[in-house]
Amino acid sequence: MTDRKQDEMTELKKGNKIPTVKMREQDPDERGRNFNEVPLGYTPEQAQLEASRCLQCKKPKCVEGCPVEVQIPEFIALIRDGDFDEAARKIKETNTLPAVCGRVCPQEDQCEIKCILGVKSDPVNIGALERFAADWERERGTIKIPEPPPKKGKKVAIVGSGPGGLTCAGDLIKIGYDVTLFEALHKTGGVLVYGIPEFRLPKAIVQSEVDYLGKLGVDVRPNVIIGRTVTIDELFEQGYGAVYIGTGAGLPLFMHIPGENLNGVLSANEYLTRTNLMKAYKFPESDTPIFVGRKTVVLGGGNVAMDSARCALRLGSEEVRILYRRSRKEMPAREDEIHHAEQEGIIMDFLVSPVKILGNDEGWVNGVECIRFELGEPDASGRRRPMPIEGSEFRMECDCVIVAIGNGPNPLVQQTTPGLETNKWGLIVADEETGKTSKKGVFAGGDIVTGAATVILAMGAGRKAATAIDQYLSSDGEW
Amino acid sequence: MNEIVKREALSKDVFRMEVETPLIARKRKAGQFVILRVGEEGERFPLTIADANAEGGTITLIFQAVGKSTWALSRLKEGDEIHDLVGPLGMPTHVERFGTVVCIGGGIGVAPLHPIVKAMKEGGNRVISIIGSRTKDLLILEEEIRGLSDELLVSTDDGTYGFHGFVTQVLEQVIERGEKIALVVAIGPVPMMRAVCKVTKQHDLPTTVSLNPIMVDGTGMCGGCRVTVGGETRFTCVDGPEFDGHRVDFEELTKRLSVYKKQEAKAMEKYEHECALGDKMK
Numbered sequence: 001m002t003d004r005k006q007d008e009m010t011e012l013k014k015g016n017k018i019p020t021v022k023m024r025e026q027d028p029d030e031r032g033r034n035f036n037e038v039p040l041g042y043t044p045e046q047a048q049l050e051a052s053r054c055l056q057c058k059k060p061k062c063v064e065g066c067p068v069e070v071q072i073p074e075f076i077a078l079i080r081d082g083d084f085d086e087a088a089r090k091i092k093e094t095n096t097l098p099a100v101c102g103r104v105c106p107q108e109d110q111c112e113i114k115c116i117l118g119v120k121s122d123p124v125n126i127g128a129l130e131r132f133a134a135d136w137e138r139e140r141g142t143i144k145i146p147e148p149p150p151k152k153g154k155k156v157a158i159v160g161s162g163p164g165g166l167t168c169a170g171d172l173i174k175i176g177y178d179v180t181l182f183e184a185l186h187k188t189g190g191v192l193v194y195g196i197p198e199f200r201l202p203k204a205i206v207q208s209e210v211d212y213l214g215k216l217g218v219d220v221r222p223n224v225i226i227g228r229t230v231t232i233d234e235l236f237e238q239g240y241g242a243v244y245i246g247t248g249a250g251l252p253l254f255m256h257i258p259g260e261n262l263n264g265v266l267s268a269n270e271y272l273t274r275t276n277l278m279k280a281y282k283f284p285e286s287d288t289p290i291f292v293g294r295k296t297v298v299l300g301g302g303n304v305a306m307d308s309a310r311c312a313l314r315l316g317s318e319e320v321r322i323l324y325r326r327s328r329k330e331m332p333a334r335e336d337e338i339h340h341a342e343q344e345g346i347i348m349d350f351l352v353s354p355v356k357i358l359g360n361d362e363g364w365v366n367g368v369e370c371i372r373f374e375l376g377e378p379d380a381s382g383r384r385r386p387m388p389i390e391g392s393e394f395r396m397e398c399d400c401v402i403v404a405i406g407n408g409p410n411p412l413v414q415q416t417t418p419g420l421e422t423n424k425w426g427l428i429v430a431d432e433e434t435g436k437t438s439k440k441g442v443f444a445g446g447d448i449v450t451g452a453a454t455v456i457l458a459m460g461a462g463r464k465a466a467t468a469i470d471q472y473l474s475s476d477g478e479w
Numbered sequence: 480m481n482e483i484v485k486r487e488a489l490s491k492d493v494f495r496m497e498v499e500t501p502l503i504a505r506k507r508k509a510g511q512f513v514i515l516r517v518g519e520e521g522e523r524f525p526l527t528i529a530d531a532n533a534e535g536g537t538i539t540l541i542f543q544a545v546g547k548s549t550w551a552l553s554r555l556k557e558g559d560e561i562h563d564l565v566g567p568l569g570m571p572t573h574v575e576r577f578g579t580v581v582c583i584g585g586g587i588g589v590a591p592l593h594p595i596v597k598a599m600k601e602g603g604n605r606v607i608s609i610i611g612s613r614t615k616d617l618l619i620l621e622e623e624i625r626g627l628s629d630e631l632l633v634s635t636d637d638g639t640y641g642f643h644g645f646v647t648q649v650l651e652q653v654i655e656r657g658e659k660i661a662l663v664v665a666i667g668p669v670p671m672m673r674a675v676c677k678v679t680k681q682h683d684l685p686t687t688v689s690l691n692p693i694m695v696d697g698t699g700m701c702g703g704c705r706v707t708v709g710g711e712t713r714f715t716c717v718d719g720p721e722f723d724g725h726r727v728d729f730e731e732l733t734k735r736l737s738v739y740k741k742q743e744a745k746a747m748e749k750y751e752h753e754c755a756l757g758d759k760m761k
C-alpha cells in the first residue's frame with residue numbers, strides 16, 4: 001500500500017473523529033468597532049487537541065506546500081506533547097517570523113491545501129498552531145538570545161525592513177556578519193506595520209521581532225532613504241561588502257479614470273498608512289487625521305482591499321462596499337479575510353467596476369459610475385476574463401473611495417543605482433535561487449523582484465539571498 | 480540625533496532652526512525638503528531645507544507655525560532633538576545658466592525660495608528677486624535674499640514697507656521695463672503662484688512653481704500628494720515639488736489642501752488646551 005493510501009485509511013479510523021478546533025474570535029458586532037485582534041488564538045488545551053488531529057505523515061504533503069519548508073509534523077508533535085517552547089524553536093529553524101506567518105500566510109493555498117486530512121474533511125489548522133507556538137514563546141519571554149558567533153569582520157547593508165529584509169538581516173547576523181538595516185520610514189517592518197492592520201497582526205508582535213534582531217546586534221536605522229540619504233554605490237564606498245535590496249512594492253496604482261483626484265479618493269496605501277502606521281484611529285490622541293466617509297467604496301479584491309474595507313468600518317463608516325471586477329471565486333484575498341469581512345457586514349458587489357468617480361462643486365466625491373461585467377474565456381492567468389456588459393452603467397452614491405487595485409515597485413533605488421537591471425514593469429531583475437542582480441555585490445528579493453506577492457515568499461527570498469551573500473563574501477569576490 | 484543647535488524667532492509665528500543632521504546636510508540640493516515628526520504620536524510633515532552647512536553637518540529650517548505640528552516644533556528649544564527627520568526628499572531644482580532669472584517669494588514661501596536664489600546665482604545667472612508679505616512684520620529673510628541677488632524688490636499688501644501691492648504687480652513692472660527674462664520661479668501661497676503664472680503666461684515666460692500638497696510618507700508610497708500637471712497625475716514628493724507652473728491644476732490643489740481642515744482645527748484646539756494646562760502647571 002502506498003503511504004498516501006495508508007494515511008487515508010488511518011485518517012478514516014482516527015483523524016475524522018476529532019473535529020477541527022476553531023480559534024476563538026471576537027464577536028463580529030463587537031469587533032467592527034475596535035482595532036483589537038479578531039482571532040483570539042488557541043488555549044494550550046485547544047492547541048494540543050488540534051495537534052492530535054495530525055496524522056504525522058511519513059511523507060508530509062503539507063511541507064511541500066510551505067515555501068520555506070517548515071517541519072510541520074515535527075513541530076505539531078511537540079505541541080501535542082506539550083513541549084511548546086521546543087515547537088517554536090523547531091519552526092524557527094526555517095521560519096524566523098512564525099507569529100507573523102501563522103497569522104497572515106494564505107495557508108489555504110500553501111501548507112493546509114496539501115494536508116491529507118483535507119481530502120475528506122478539514123485539514124489541520126497549521127497556521128493557528130504555528131501562531132500558538134510562537135505566541136507562547138514570545139509571551140512567556142522564553143526566547144533565547146543565542147551566543148554571538150565569531151565575527152567575520154564584514155559588513156552587509158539591508159535596504160528595507162519588510163519581512164524579506166528582516167529575514168536576511170537575521171540570517172546574516174547569526175553567522176557573524178555586521179548587519180545594518182536601513183528603513184525609509186520611521187518604523188521598521190514594511191507592509192507588516194504600515195499596511196496590514198492591527199486587528200490582523202498586532203504591531204507589538206512585529207516590534208518584538210525587530211527588537212530581537214536588535215538584541216542579536218543588527219544596527220537598525222530608520223529614517224534613511226537609500227537612493228536619497230545614501231546611495232548604493234556610497235554604501236560600497238563606506239565598506240559594505242554586499243547589499244540586499246528588499247524595498248517591496250510600495251507604489252500605489254490608480255485606475256486612471258476621471259475623478260480620481262477628488263477629495264475623499266485615497267489610495268489604499270494612504271488609507272492604511274494613516275490608519276496603521278500613523279494610528280489615525282486614535283486621532284486626536286495621535287496627530288494624524290484621516291477622512292472617514294459615511295459610505296465608503298473600496299475598489300479591488302485582494303488583501304489590500306479587505307484590509308481597507310475593514311479599517312473603514314472600524315473607523316466609523318456606516319456602509320462599506322467592495323467593488324470587484326470578477327466573482328468571489330477569483331478574489332485573491334485570503335479566504336479568512338473575505339469571510340471575516342462578510343461577517344462584519346461589508347457588502348461585496350461582484351462583476352462590477354467603476355468607470356468614473358463623480359464629485360460635487362467643492363471637489364468632494366459624491367458617487368461612482370459603474371459598469372457590470374460578465375465572465376468570458378479564461379485569460380493567461382487561467383482566470384475567466386471579465387467582459388463589460390454594454391449599457392449596464394449605473395450610479396452608486398458614496399463619499400469616500402479607496403483605490404486598492406494593486407501596487408507597483410517604487411523606482412527610487414533603481415533610478416539612483418547605475419548598473420542595476422530592471423524589467424519592463426520596473427522590477428529588479430534577480431536570480432531566483434540567489435537573489436543576485438546585474439550589479440556586483442547587490443542582491444534583491446521579495447516584492448521588488450516578484451511584484452506584490454506574500455510575506456512568506458519575501459522571507460524565503462531573504463533567506464536564499466543571505467546564503468548567497470555568505471557564499472559571495474566567503475569567496476574571493478566571484479559573481 | 481537631529482539636535483536643534485540654534486533656534487530663533489523671525490516674527491511672532493515664524494521660526495528658524497538649525498538642526499544637526501550630517502548625512503542630509505551633505506547630500507541635499509536646492510529645492511529639496513525633509514519630513515519630520517515632533518513626537519512619538521506625531522504627524523509626518525514636510526519642510527523645505529532653507530539652507531545647509533555641509534561641513535558643520537547642519538540644515539536650516541524656516542517655518543510658520545500654523546497648526547498643531549508646526550506649533551509643537553516651534554516649542555522645542557536649543558539642545559532638544561527632533562524625534563524623526565528624513566531626507567533629502569524631492570527632485571533638486573534644475574539649475575543651469577539660463578540668463579536672467581526672476582525669483583518670487585510670498586510670505587513663508589520666501590524660505591523655500593532662499594536656496595533656489597542661492598543655487599541660481601551660483602549657477603551663473605543674473606537673479607532679480609521679488610519678495611512680499613502681507614505686512615512689514617511678516618517679511619522674512621530680506622537681508623539674506625538681498626545679499627544673494629543682483630537686485631531685490633520688496634512689496635507688502637498693506638504698503639507698510641516697499642511697494643504697496645502684490646508681488647505680481649512688481650513682476651509686471653520688471654517685465655515692462657524690458658528685462659529679458661529667461662525663467663521665473665515662484666513660491667508662496669497657492670493663490671499667489673497662480674497669479675504669477677497668469678502674468679507670465681501672457682508674456683510667454685517659462686515659470687517654475689514649488690507645490691505644497693499634504694504629504695504623509697514623502698517617498699512615493701501613499702499618493703496623497705498627487706497633483707495634476709498637464710493633465711497627468713504626478714506625485715509631488717518624488718516627481719516634484721517643482722513643476723511647470725503653466726501646466727499645474729491650481730484649482731484642484733486648492734481643494735485638496737482643504738481635506739483635513741476640520742480635523743486640523745480639532746487637533747489645534749486640543750493642543751492649545753493641553754498647552755494652556757501645561758502652562759498653568761508651571
Ligand SMILES: Cc1cc2nc3c(=O)[nH]c(=O)nc-3n(C[C@H](O)[C@H](O)[C@H](O)COP(=O)(O)OP(=O)(O)OC[C@H]3O[C@@H](n4cnc5c(N)ncnc54)[C@H](O)[C@@H]3O)c2cc1C
Nearest residue numbers: 160162163164184190191226248303446447453454455458
Ligand atoms: C495591505 C496589505 C495586506 C497584505 N496582506 C497579506 C497577507 O495577509 N498575507 C501575505 O502573505 N501577504 C500579504 N500582503 C503582501 C505582503 O505584505 C508583501 O508581499 C510583503 O510584505 C513583501 O515583503 P518585502 O520584504 O518584499 O517588502 P515590504 O514589506 O514591502 O517592505 C519594504 C520596506 O522597504 C522600505 N523601503 C522602500 N524603499 C526604500 C528605500 N529607498 N530605502 C530604505 N527603505 C526603503 C519600505 O518603506 C518598506 O518598509 C499584504 C500587502 C498589503 C499591502
Ligand SMILES: Cc1cc2nc3c(=O)[nH]c(=O)nc-3n(C[C@H](O)[C@H](O)[C@H](O)COP(=O)(O)OP(=O)(O)OC[C@H]3O[C@@H](n4cnc5c(N)ncnc54)[C@H](O)[C@@H]3O)c2cc1C
Nearest residue numbers: 524525526527541542543545546547548549691692720743
Ligand atoms: C514640499 C513642502 C515644503 C514645505 N516647506 C515649508 C517650509 O519651508 N516652511 C513652512 O512653514 N511650511 C512649509 N510647508 C508647509 C508645511 O508642511 C505645513 O505648514 C505643515 O504641514 C502644517 O502642519 P500643522 O500641523 O502645523 O498645521 P495643520 O493643522 O496641518 O494646518 C494648519 C493650516 O495650514 C494649512 N496647511 C496644512 N498643510 C499645508 C501645506 N502642506 N501647505 C500649505 N498649507 C497647509 C491647513 O489648510 C490649515 O489651514 C511645506 C510643504 C510642502 C509640501
Ligand code: SF4
Nearest residue numbers: 066070101105110111
Ligand atoms: S510558514 Fe506559512 S505556509 Fe509555511 S507552514 Fe507556516 S503558515 Fe504554512
Ligand code: SF4
Nearest residue numbers: 054055057062115116
Ligand atoms: S499536517 Fe496534514 S499533511 Fe501534514 S503531517 Fe499532519 S496530517 Fe499529514
Ligand code: FES
Nearest residue numbers: 697699701702716
Ligand atoms: S507623500 Fe506619499 S506619495 Fe508623496
